[in-house]
Amino acid sequence: MINQIEMEDIVMGRAKRYRDITVFPLHRAVTPRLDYVALDEALDRKLVEVTEVDAAGSVPDLLVKNCGKRSVLIIDGEEVVGAKQNRVVNASILRPAESTTKNR
Secondary structure, eight states, rough: OOOOOOOGGGGEEOOOTTTHHHHHHEESSSSSOOEEEEEHHHHTTTTTTEOSSSSSOTOOEEEEOSSSEEEEEEOOEEEEEEEOOOOOOOOOOOEOOOOEEOOO
């Protein structure tokens, strides 16, 4: 869940001018912190389950059930071991806390 940004959290940067247009960049005063756990740690702590989508399975698809209170980060190139066959992830994915999703 993304928190709503308050105006007090916004800092106006130095003006950038090009011809008749002036732009003022806006930045957050505080860098947001993502609260997540890596897939291998989540698997070790039994916070996440990675299974086939159904009994027949589907090579490009996996079902990811995140039972934890934090998001789980699955990193591009990471090998997911188990199910009917091992897979290598081809994109970095951030799975929300307490969610079940089908990943392709």
